[in-house]
Structure formats: structure tokens, C-alpha cells
Amino acid sequence: MxxxxxxxxxxxxxxxxxxxxxxxxxxxxxxxxxxxxxxxxxxxxxxxxxxxxxxxxxxxxxxxxxxxxxxxxxxxxxxxxxxxxxxxxxxxxxxxxxxxxxxxxxxxxxxxxxxxxxxxxxxxxxxxxxxxxxxxxxxxxxxxxxxxxxxxxxxxxxxxxxxxxxxxxxxxxxxxxxxxxxxxxxxxxxxxxxxxxxxxxxxxxxxxxxxxxxxxxxxxxxxxxxxxxxxxxxxxxxxxxxxxxxEGNVHVFVDAGADPRTARDIVLNSKTHRPSVCNSAETLLLHAEAEEAGREALRALLRAGVDLHVDERARRWLPTGDPADSADGQPMGEVHPLTPEDYGTEFLDLQMAVGVVDDVDRAIEHIAAHSTGHTEAIVTDSVARADRFVARVDAASVIVNASTRFTDGGEFGLGAEVGISTQKMHARGPMxxxxxxxxxxxxxxxxxxxx
Amino acid sequence: MxxxxxxxxxxxxxxxxxxxxxxxxxxxxxxxxxxxxxxxxxxxxxxxxxxxxxxxxxxxxxxxxxxxxxxxxxxxxxxxxxxxxxxxxxxxxxxxxxxxxxxxxxxxxxxxxxxxxxxxxxxxxxxxxxxxxxxxxxxxxxxxxxxxxxxxxxxxxxxxxxxxxxxxxxxxxxxxxxxxxxxxxxxxxxxxxxxxxxxxxxxxxxxxxxxxxxxxxxxxxxxxxxxxxxxxxxxxxxxxxxxxxxEGNVHVFVDAGADPRTARDIVLNSKTHRPSVCNSAETLLLHAEAEEAGREALRALLRAGVDLHVDERARRWLPTGDPADSADGQPMGEVHPLTPEDYGTEFLDLQMAVGVVDDVDRAIEHIAAHSTGHTEAIVTDSVARADRFVARVDAASVIVNASTRFTDGGEFGLGAEVGISTQKMHARGPMxxxxxxxxxxxxxxxxxxxx
Missing domain, CATH: 3.40.605.10 (Aldehyde Dehydrogenase; Chain A, domain 1)
Structure with missing residues (x-):
């Protein structure tokens, strides 16, 4: 789809x-x-x-x-x-x-x-x-x-x-x-x-x-x-x-130790490549120790015009009035304090919820609570945490170190896509x-x- | 199941x-x-x-x-x-x-x-x-x-x-x-x-x-x-x-030219091997030119104590008061005229509807009208008509020249059976x-x- x-x-x-x-x-x-x-x-x-x-x-x-x-x-x-x-x-x-x-x-x-x-x-x-x-x-x-x-x-x-x-x-x-x-x-x-x-x-x-x-x-x-x-x-x-x-309330989790540039590129592509479609990311979860990657990603998102709905901890990683942060000719995204509804919202627009979590298990729990079972991604350098995420996250498509936008019948090589099933019976994922x-x-x- | x-x-x-x-x-x-x-x-x-x-x-x-x-x-x-x-x-x-x-x-x-x-x-x-x-x-x-x-x-x-x-x-x-x-x-x-x-x-x-x-x-x-x-x-x-x-309103169609003994054995087994289960046959359709096979099957069913609900044409093939027809010590099945409801009834008992049809296409039409999509069988010696039946009958299991009782997870070698799905989504047939x-x-x- x-x-x-x-x-x-x-x-x-x-x-x-x-x-x-x-x-x-x-x-x-x-x-x-x-x-x-x-x-x-x-x-x-x-x-x-x-x-x-x-x-x-x-x-x-x-x-x-x-x-x-x-x-x-x-x-x-x-x-x-x-x-x-x-x-x-x-x-x-x-x-x-x-x-x-x-x-x-x-x-x-x-x-x-x-x-x-x-x-x-x-x-x-x-x-x-x-x-x-x-x-x-x-x-x-x-x-x-x-x-x-x-x-x-x-x-x-x-x-x-x-x-x-x-x-x-x-x-x-x-x-x-x-x-x-x-x-x-x-x-x-x-x-x-x-x-x-x-x-x-x-x-x-x-x-x-x-x-x-x-x-x-x-x-x-x-x-x-x-x-x-x-x-x-x-x-x-x-x-x-x-x-x-x-229906895709899609998350990207950036793990501790993730390469900051890779994380930034995946987050940016997942959110901004085509914001109105179901495989676009809606929530960014940042590991508390992924500060550099987090800062890079938030800066890139704002420069791409994405409004951020940030929790208390993510707010500290926002760029602070540096003129280098404003994109050429393009309005910067706005920053809003996160409301309880934001994590459950499929924005389908240049908006993103951002939260900081203490470890991969907190990210998995957050996803279990808010996911629609469409696509969930982790950016990580750890084999163990990638495997843990893949095994425990219950979604049609679980992605390691790539954009969420790849959950797509055409990208998967299925030839033509009827839709992306978010249920478990008969068909799951790109059909x-x-x-x-x-x-x-x-x-x-x-x-x-x-x- | x-x-x-x-x-x-x-x-x-x-x-x-x-x-x-x-x-x-x-x-x-x-x-x-x-x-x-x-x-x-x-x-x-x-x-x-x-x-x-x-x-x-x-x-x-x-x-x-x-x-x-x-x-x-x-x-x-x-x-x-x-x-x-x-x-x-x-x-x-x-x-x-x-x-x-x-x-x-x-x-x-x-x-x-x-x-x-x-x-x-x-x-x-x-x-x-x-x-x-x-x-x-x-x-x-x-x-x-x-x-x-x-x-x-x-x-x-x-x-x-x-x-x-x-x-x-x-x-x-x-x-x-x-x-x-x-x-x-x-x-x-x-x-x-x-x-x-x-x-x-x-x-x-x-x-x-x-x-x-x-x-x-x-x-x-x-x-x-x-x-x-x-x-x-x-x-x-x-x-x-x-x-x-x-749910199994299961049919057996005996084609013209079917071997009478094979037809009789398959019909008898499909009906009487375990009448209370869903893969047991409920209706017998006889080709108008399958008189010998039809007579053999009807006689065997009655001797096995099966009550028959017969249409006008099938009635002519019933055994007529020959003492050799009564089974040793066992009460013969009774004969009833077919009522409009009989073709839609899952008897799950020693009862069977019997009708005569003019050809395989009439049998296929009859099955399309009354089948619950569980199991349908043909007894035939014709490759062309077997293929026609298999291609056109829409059921979880279509059987050529064998008892309907074979539609079963154990018999199919699936290991253990959760049930027999009669729907098309996710699972069809023995699960x-x-x-x-x-x-x-x-x-x-x-x-x-x-x-």
C-alpha cells in the first residue's frame, strides 16, 4: 500500500x-x-x-x-x-x-x-x-x-x-x-x-x-x-x-551505540520520504545513551520541517537556536511538549512523537503498547539487541538498520500489492x-x- | 475433526x-x-x-x-x-x-x-x-x-x-x-x-x-x-x-461407467463408517446411466440399516422385496420419498438423500447449490470427468475414487488436527x-x- x-x-x-x-x-x-x-x-x-x-x-x-x-x-x-x-x-x-x-x-x-x-x-x-x-x-x-x-x-x-x-x-x-x-x-x-x-x-x-x-x-x-x-x-x-x-503507527528505535549518521538517515527517511503513507514512522524512541545519534536525528527532522512532540528527556537534546540549524529557505519544524495522545497518533504528516527510553526492553514494551502491528524498526550495532528486538516485537514487518518505508509489496519483490495486512489471519504484511x-x-x- | x-x-x-x-x-x-x-x-x-x-x-x-x-x-x-x-x-x-x-x-x-x-x-x-x-x-x-x-x-x-x-x-x-x-x-x-x-x-x-x-x-x-x-x-x-x-453436507457422485463394486464400497464407507462425523456423506448422486452401480449401492446401504430419502428415479433402482436383501439379524433401512429439505440436511446419522442426475455437470451444479464446501467425491472411470469434477467443485477437499472419510488431518498426515476448516481464509480443510x-x-x- x-x-x-x-x-x-x-x-x-x-x-x-x-x-x-x-x-x-x-x-x-x-x-x-x-x-x-x-x-x-x-x-x-x-x-x-x-x-x-x-x-x-x-x-x-x-x-x-x-x-x-x-x-x-x-x-x-x-x-x-x-x-x-x-x-x-x-x-x-x-x-x-x-x-x-x-x-x-x-x-x-x-x-x-x-x-x-x-x-x-x-x-x-x-x-x-x-x-x-x-x-x-x-x-x-x-x-x-x-x-x-x-x-x-x-x-x-x-x-x-x-x-x-x-x-x-x-x-x-x-x-x-x-x-x-x-x-x-x-x-x-x-x-x-x-x-x-x-x-x-x-x-x-x-x-x-x-x-x-x-x-x-x-x-x-x-x-x-x-x-x-x-x-x-x-x-x-x-x-x-x-x-x-x-493502519501503521510505526516506530523507529535508536539503540545505544547506533551509528549517528546511519540513525539520522534512517529516521529521516522513515519519517519524511512520504509522510502520508502507512509505512512512514510516527514515533521516534531514543535510547538514553544514544545522545549523539538522538541530537543528529532531531536536528535533521526539524531542518526537514518536521514538528516534534518531545518528552522531557528528548527536549534536552534539541538544537538550541544555532543558526546552522535552520534549513535553507525552509521553515524549521516546531517543537511541542508531548501529550499523552501523541504516542497513539498516526500523524501521516510532518509530525513525530519523540521519547527517550532506558533500554531496548523499554522500547519493546512501548511498542507493544502502541503498535498497530504494521512495521517496527531498530537502528543498532548490537547483534544481541537486534535479535532481541526481532524476536519480541510483534508486527508484520520488523526491520533492522533500514528505513520503515521498505515494508511494501513492490520493494519486497511481490510483484504487485493488494494492500498491507496488519492482521494475523490469512495474510500478514504486504499482500x-x-x-x-x-x-x-x-x-x-x-x-x-x-x- | x-x-x-x-x-x-x-x-x-x-x-x-x-x-x-x-x-x-x-x-x-x-x-x-x-x-x-x-x-x-x-x-x-x-x-x-x-x-x-x-x-x-x-x-x-x-x-x-x-x-x-x-x-x-x-x-x-x-x-x-x-x-x-x-x-x-x-x-x-x-x-x-x-x-x-x-x-x-x-x-x-x-x-x-x-x-x-x-x-x-x-x-x-x-x-x-x-x-x-x-x-x-x-x-x-x-x-x-x-x-x-x-x-x-x-x-x-x-x-x-x-x-x-x-x-x-x-x-x-x-x-x-x-x-x-x-x-x-x-x-x-x-x-x-x-x-x-x-x-x-x-x-x-x-x-x-x-x-x-x-x-x-x-x-x-x-x-x-x-x-x-x-x-x-x-x-x-x-x-x-x-x-x-x-460443517459437512458431503456428496458422493457415482458416474456412468463407474465400477459397481468400487462405487458400492466407497458409498457405503462414506456413509456408514462413522455417520456422526462431518466427513461422512449425506447425499448420494447417481448418474442416470449408472444403474448397476446405483442398484448395488442402494441395496448395500439398506442392508447396512441406512434410511434412504430417494427421488423418483432412484426409487426405481431400489431392491424389491427380495429376501436376500435383508441383512442377517439387522433391520433394513427404511425408504422415504425425498423432501425438498433432504438435500440440505446434514443427517449425521444412518440416513442419506439419493437423487439421480443426467450427467456430471448436473452433479456439479447440485453440489454447488447444496455443498458446505467440506468434502465432495466422485466415483468414475473417466479421466476427463474426474478432471472436470476436480476443477469445478469448490470444496476444501475433492476426492476421486475414495471414501469421503479420508478428509482428516490424521489421514492426510498433518500430525494432529485442530479442526477442519470449511472457510477459505487462512486455512481450508484439515488444520x-x-x-x-x-x-x-x-x-x-x-x-x-x-x-
Missing amino acids: SDETHESAAPGTQGTPDGTSDVGAAIAGISRDARRAAHELALLDREQKDRLLAAVAAGLRESVHGLLAANQEDLTRGRESGLSRALLDRLALDEARIEKLAASVETVIGLDDPIGRVVQGRTLPNGLRLAQQTVPLGVLGVIYEARPNVTVDIAALALKSGNAAVLRGGSAAARTNETLLAIIRTALRDTGAPAEAVQSIDAHGRDGATELMTSRGSVDVLIPRGGRALIQHVVQNARVPVIETG GMAELTTTKWIVRGDGQVRA | SDETHESAAPGTQGTPDGTSDVGAAIAGISRDARRAAHELALLDREQKDRLLAAVAAGLRESVHGLLAANQEDLTRGRESGLSRALLDRLALDEARIEKLAASVETVIGLDDPIGRVVQGRTLPNGLRLAQQTVPLGVLGVIYEARPNVTVDIAALALKSGNAAVLRGGSAAARTNETLLAIIRTALRDTGAPAEAVQSIDAHGRDGATELMTSRGSVDVLIPRGGRALIQHVVQNARVPVIETG GMAELTTTKWIVRGDGQVRA
Whole structure:
């Protein structure tokens, strides 16, 4: 989820005037069609799936004008309704971005088929031949915000992994998503695949999303992508299985004896490389004996414009009015006294909580108390303390002597990223297409019965 | 779940007079202690875990008298409250059964440690070294019925896989489980492990179970083990991740051209080998051209005392009053006309629905409509139709030419079985200890930052 940010946009806006029972029937129909399409998709071989994706990419390139027009409608409506500049930017398409969408579909074409892989197998003493093979999950439900690229990314990853998708995009991108969906469905039809493989429930508003979330059997898994509010809404209300993604209250601990320059570079990169994304650091923990590294890091953070929320001990290590501390032309970060809430805050911005701890075990305890289980990092020169940190910190990704920004499907070499799971079931950490599969045991015999 | 049956006992009986907020605090405390214990357990090596399990086995053997006395109390109370004979039998311990409990713990000692296995790893071009390692899930919640063996089995599997367990056993086994828990906790203490690694919430009644199910973060996964009513109650009400286990509306399809004897033996074994368990067959589908095999199978089923619920076409293949058809001394099964509900019924008894279908695709459609996704079998001599069935039937286990009773962790060689998952997320089919783990990405660098 390298480009996922966490604004707290609501999952949808309009309700349906017709009442929930009609919505219920509509969602049930969509789910049924998706299930039927999923059964067909599961049987496609790689060549068929790649041909289908190539048609999607071609369709995107051929529809630049239609897409831009639809997107313009969404942007105009967004401006009128006072959407933030950041949201408008995320929503906006131009020719280069459409080309990027098409190219990302082509990237998926280049990836191995995750279906039909034999995970394990054996021949039993009685002659039964067992094989546990990967198969598609079936129907994916994806609830996301005003990001047209998610529509295309998820559709491509779902189709390549043989899954149908039921999409609920943010209403702010309604026209753009409608146009994208039409392109995808044309590609499906043109290549002989079921058009119901990718469907939207946007027309059924918030009630439709609620219905989807609460109807067991409607989808095999629900993947919310977006801000904390959206994810928590889904997690709290869903009755179907959910993969929780992307909340990252990420810590960097600088140990005693850590090389000051290395520590400074890792802290700075973890915080400032892309502050709005989930693998960015939010809290800096400094070992009480890491004064030089601490001073270097705090100075660099302030010079990069990061506001610091510091505890009493960290405050003593702040630079003191030295003119060399001010960055050229750039406003220095501000310093605030740490409040009790700061350690639990995912700032997603140029802000950072800073505390001093007495040793690695205090850092591990602090992390256990405040971590969202996404990414936690230590900068250390001690093998023993690195191992201790790795063994005791409970997170999807534990990093020694590198930036937290590396927790990313692309960086990990997983090919394409569906999201970063912060839960422990099914998938943990960056999810690629492999995480959109389940398995089936295939047992072949010649008449065996149990004695 | 080879010895799991599906009576519809309620998940608990007594409430707590003190009100839910006290229960809430109690469950929160238990969860917190479990979490702390889990952090310690995660650090134990195999030798420590096996020593601990050896102490549990020894404790069971040393406590035969105490266990029998506690069990006698439960049995007396059960008889007074009119518990069924089957439930009383399941609840009852004797010396042989206690020895079996101890032996099952020793079996777990013999299994490989599922923790610390490197699932995948690579060195990235920038020099970062990645390893995805298995780690414990953390805290398992297990809600089950009056089966003392589950208490011991789950505790052993949880501890060997480094997980803490919070148990909610049926109230009918309260005294027995209390004694078993005391034995396990003594073993934990005696070997230096945290006693809170295995805890019970039975004292907090049904409200405690509800609190556990609905408090996100209390447990990492909830595993219901027992009858349909219990599992559905948990699935419908839980807000924590659940692994759904053990519902099996299992079909056997006998294809045209199937060898009649092979078909008969597989059908008979699938239905009658142990009718009360989830991998037993409930519906027999006969190809319209499989008359000889169909006649053989129906005759054998009736002779084995199986009541048949037959559709119009299958009725024509029933044996007709031939004295050779009645089994020696054993009452023949009865014949009933098929009702619409029969195809959806998990009989778990000597009863079976029987229908005739026109071809393999009709069988696949029938299964898609009625399957619970547990186990589905085909008896066929056709490679093409076997492959078609395997590719198109969506179930945890798809079996060609063998009894459905083989879907079982023990039979599959998984070592020990936690249950049979009928869902697609995280685990599907027989679950061993590997399914009680998650993974952690460990990233080691020497100062890498993202450009």
C-alpha cells in the first residue's frame, strides 16, 4: 500500500430512497452473478487471463477522452462540494495517469499465475495421492475511497488470480469509476469472459455497502482500502471475513551505540520520504545513551520541517537556536511538549512523537503498547539487541538498520500489492496475488475406503 | 475433526448475576494475561515446549483419581439434567481414556515445531535481506462443547505452536475441565512457563463467551468446535476473526461407467463408517446411466440399516422385496420419498438423500447449490470427468475414487488436527499446527533508505 493514505473520508454519501429490502435484493443479485462469474474465471488458464488483461489495457488507452470527460465531471462536483485539495489531486486523471493505469495492468500480465500451484502433496501409504493446490478465493469485495487507480489495480489483480470482484468506490469518483468499469466489462465480453466478473455496487449507495458487508456468503473476503475511518467502519460492521489493511503507527528505535549518521538517515527517511503513507514512522524512541545519534536525528527532522512532540528527556537534546540549524529557505519544524495522545497518533504528516527510553526492553514494551502491528524498526550495532528486538516485537514487518518505508509489496519483490495486512489471519504484511488465493485438497485414489 | 460430531447443544448455560460490565472487566483481564503469556511462549524453543508438554502428560497420569472424581460429578449432574446418552458418553472419562489423553499429548511432543520456519526469503538488489518466518498467532480462543479431550488437545497444540489459549468449554464438563486446567497450569508453572498460557472463562458463563467473541483484540482467532448451532452462533456474533470448522453436507457422485463394486464400497464407507462425523456423506448422486452401480449401492446401504430419502428415479433402482436383501439379524433401512429439505440436511446419522442426475455437470451444479464446501467425491472411470469434477467443485477437499472419510488431518498426515476448516481464509480443510501460526517479515539491512 505504498501509495495509500489515510484521510478519514466517509465510505459513501447517498442512501437509497427505495429502502433497504430493495437494496438487499440488488446486492444479492450482484453477489449471485459474481459467484457465477467466479466459477468461470477459476477455469481460465493464464493465456486467457493475460489476453483479457491486455484488452483492459488497450481499452484504457483507447478511452482517454471519455475517461478525462468523466473525471472532469467528478472533479467539478468535488470542487463544488468542497473536497480537499489532496483528495481532488488523488481523484484527478490526466493522459499520463491513464497511461500509468494501462501500464500497471501490463505489469500484472507479466506476473506468474498464482493459481494451480501445488503447495504440498504426498502419496499416502494406502496409495491415495494428495495435492494441495492454489485456487481463487472466489468473490472479492473491495471498499475504497476516491481513487480511480484502485478500481483498475484491484480488477487486474482479481482477474489474474481468477477472482470476481464487487467494488464499492467512493462516491466522489462515481463517474470516473463508471467509465473504468465499462472499459473493463467490454474487455471481459470481448475476450469471452463473463462481464459480471467485475461489478460495482456504487449505485446502491451506503446501504449497498452495508448490505455487502453484512451478508455472509455474498463475498469470500472484504478488503477495505483507505483511511482509518473507512477501515474501522468495515472491521466493526462486517459479518463477512475482512482483511484489515494499512493502519501503521510505526516506530523507529535508536539503540545505544547506533551509528549517528546511519540513525539520522534512517529516521529521516522513515519519517519524511512520504509522510502520508502507512509505512512512514510516527514515533521516534531514543535510547538514553544514544545522545549523539538522538541530537543528529532531531536536528535533521526539524531542518526537514518536521514538528516534534518531545518528552522531557528528548527536549534536552534539541538544537538550541544555532543558526546552522535552520534549513535553507525552509521553515524549521516546531517543537511541542508531548501529550499523552501523541504516542497513539498516526500523524501521516510532518509530525513525530519523540521519547527517550532506558533500554531496548523499554522500547519493546512501548511498542507493544502502541503498535498497530504494521512495521517496527531498530537502528543498532548490537547483534544481541537486534535479535532481541526481532524476536519480541510483534508486527508484520520488523526491520533492522533500514528505513520503515521498505515494508511494501513492490520493494519486497511481490510483484504487485493488494494492500498491507496488519492482521494475523490469512495474510500478514504486504499482500500480493498469492494472498488472493486459497487452496483445495485434491485426493485421488482407486477405491480406497477407511478400515 | 475426525471425532467431532454435531449435536446442537447450546454454547453455555449459566449467566452471571453480577451483570455484563463485571464480566467485561474479567474477560479483559484474562485476555491481557493471555497476551502477556503469549509473548513469553513465543520465545520458548522446542525443547522447552516439549518439556512442558511432557509435564502435562505426566500430570494427567498422576491425577487419574482426581480426574475420575471430578468427571463423576459432571456425569451425575448431567444425568440429573437429562443429558443425552451420546453426550454423557462423550463426557465420560475412565482410566483408558485418561491414558489416551496423555498419549495424545505425547504425540504432539513428537511433532516438529511449527515456529521459526522460513517460508520465503531473498536478498534484494539493495542488499536488504528478507525472511518471512512463522510465528505464533498469539492468543487462541476456543469455544467447544462437553468434550474433555478438546481441552487437552487444544492446550497441547496451542502450547507447542507457542500460542496462549482462552478456553470456553461446555458447562456440562465444568468440573472435569477445571481439573484438567489445574493439571495443565501446574505443568506450566513447574517448567517455568506462564500459568496464564492456558485459561478458562467458564466461570463467566455465557456472557463471558459473548464478551470474548465481541472484543476485538481479546483473542487473535476464535475457533468454535462442536455442533452446527454452536458454530453458527459464533460465526454470526463474533467480531474477532473466526475459523469456521466442521460443517459437512458431503456428496458422493457415482458416474456412468463407474465400477459397481468400487462405487458400492466407497458409498457405503462414506456413509456408514462413522455417520456422526462431518466427513461422512449425506447425499448420494447417481448418474442416470449408472444403474448397476446405483442398484448395488442402494441395496448395500439398506442392508447396512441406512434410511434412504430417494427421488423418483432412484426409487426405481431400489431392491424389491427380495429376501436376500435383508441383512442377517439387522433391520433394513427404511425408504422415504425425498423432501425438498433432504438435500440440505446434514443427517449425521444412518440416513442419506439419493437423487439421480443426467450427467456430471448436473452433479456439479447440485453440489454447488447444496455443498458446505467440506468434502465432495466422485466415483468414475473417466479421466476427463474426474478432471472436470476436480476443477469445478469448490470444496476444501475433492476426492476421486475414495471414501469421503479420508478428509482428516490424521489421514492426510498433518500430525494432529485442530479442526477442519470449511472457510477459505487462512486455512481450508484439515488444520494442523501450521494453521495456528502466522508470519513475520524480518528485514535486515545496513543503513538502507528509500530513494
